[in-house]
Amino acid sequence: SDMAFEYPERPSAQDWSTHYPAYFRPLSGPDDEAKRAASEEDGDPAAAEAKRGPGAAGHGGSEGAAKVEFADIGCGYGGLLVALAPLYPNTLMVGMEIRTKVVNYLQKRIEALRAFQHGLLQRPGGAEWVDVRAKLRREIAELSAPQDPAAPELHDNGETERLVPGHYENIASMRINCQKYLPNFFEKGQLSKIFILFADPHFKRRKHKARIVSATMLAEYAYILRPGGILYTITDVKDLYEWNVKHLDASPLFERIPDAELESDPAVPCVVNSTEEGKKVARNKGSKFLACYRRIEDPAE
Ligand code: SAM
Known part of the structure; x- marks a missing residue:
């Protein structure tokens, strides 16, 4: 098991x-x-x-x-975190993912980014730096390939990872079932951003309860998100987009952020373009449906 x-x-x-x-x-x-x-x-x-x-x-x-402020729910291979790390260098962010192999992969990826960064800073092109890189590349290769079409691109990440000045000490991944344990990890109002990007669509009606946006889950997201905080959702599945919007519109704790307002949000381009799944959708020329909501004050408080 x-x-x-x-x-x-x-x-x-x-x-x-x-x-x-x-x-x-x-x-x-x-x-x-x-x-x-x-x-x-x-x-x-x-x-x-x-x-x-x-x-x-x-x-x-x-x-x-210090407190974790951003959570990426079902983060997959971590493209969002890697893109956000240098954009918000003083914000701690965590990727939460249920698949063990994927979490292990992302852990290695983050370790590699940290090591590269330190290596680069200490001795550009030095022998030790090359060794660290080779070792991490081997370790990453040893993690068996997850059965996921979004994965292969990353397998040589030691060579191709694009480094942006930034320390990458502010991102991490953990294995959790987000449908069960979120309030064990975060206090009320701790988070300022939650990301739910290209979530599994669970097409069949009897599988809808597995969807990561639901009335129950929205109550939990609202609990850990502070008033003014933002919940970002994006999907290439129109039916899931409509599902997300229906549930979020029905919640008294969230209000939709107009698209015009999102243009000035520096996180949005990463949400749309930086995840592995988002890149796959772009390669396949699919559509992307974005819906972002602000956590509003609890009317009862
Ligand atoms: N957000 C990433 C991206 O855009 O590339 C990954 C998208 S992938 C289609 C959905 C991810 O959510 C999968 O990696 C899956 O394992 C994860 N996931 C599904 N249910 C989950 C749960 N209950 N808790 C944590 N992660 C979950």
């Missing part, structure tokens, strides 16, 4: 340090506080500074700590 999902009991119990080592120290008991302070002092001051990071690194969900 499928590997069990790991999820925290509540958002403050989530240890983000493995996902964003530049922003978080591992969660630990109060008696580790002194040890941590000591190890920071005799460590590399630059590294310690980096750990405090932009947005002040902290522990889990404590006040003033």
Whole structure:
């Protein structure tokens, strides 16, 4: 059977340090506080500074700590995150994906981007840099090819990944079933953007309950999204677009953002063009239907 999902009991119990080592120290008991302070002092001051990071690194969900603000639901191979990382260099973003192989792939991709970036900064064209690249390319190749037509393009990503100045420390992926555990990861109003891009269409009527936009799921998205935050949806399936719009229009917690207003949103071009699925649709000359909604204040509050 499928590997069990790991999820925290509540958002403050989530240890983000493995996902964003530049922003978080591992969660630990109060008696580790002194040890941590000591190890920071005799460590590399630059590294310690980096750990405090932009947005002040902290522990889990404590006040003033760095927090994940963007979530890509069903992120696939991570094209959106890689495109957004340098655009929002001080914002932490997470890709959430149910398929183990795809999550592993994206983890490697992010590790590679981080290593490339550091390698480039430290010794352009140096021998060590080439080694890191070769090693990561081998590791990526060893992950067996996911059965997905969107995948092959990426398999030589070591060579073809286009680096943009940006640290890529602000993106991460995790394996979760978004239909089950989202409120375990995020506090009320924690997120400013949620992306649901080219979601699985689940065409058959009896499969509609598997759709990632539903009345139940919208209540959860509204809970973790702050008022003013934006939910982005795009699909090449007209029927799914109509489904998304029908459910979002019916929700008292969301209002549609007019297309004209979206033109000035720097995230929108990435939403439309940067994901692997979006690129596949473009190659096949398919249509793309965009619908973005703003989370509005809860009328009851
Ligand atoms: N957003 C990506 C893109 O545009 O390239 C991937 C699109 S792909 C068609 C849909 C993705 O959603 C798949 O990778 C699938 O595994 C993932 N997915 C489906 N149901 C999910 C769930 N309940 N939780 C997390 N991910 C899910």
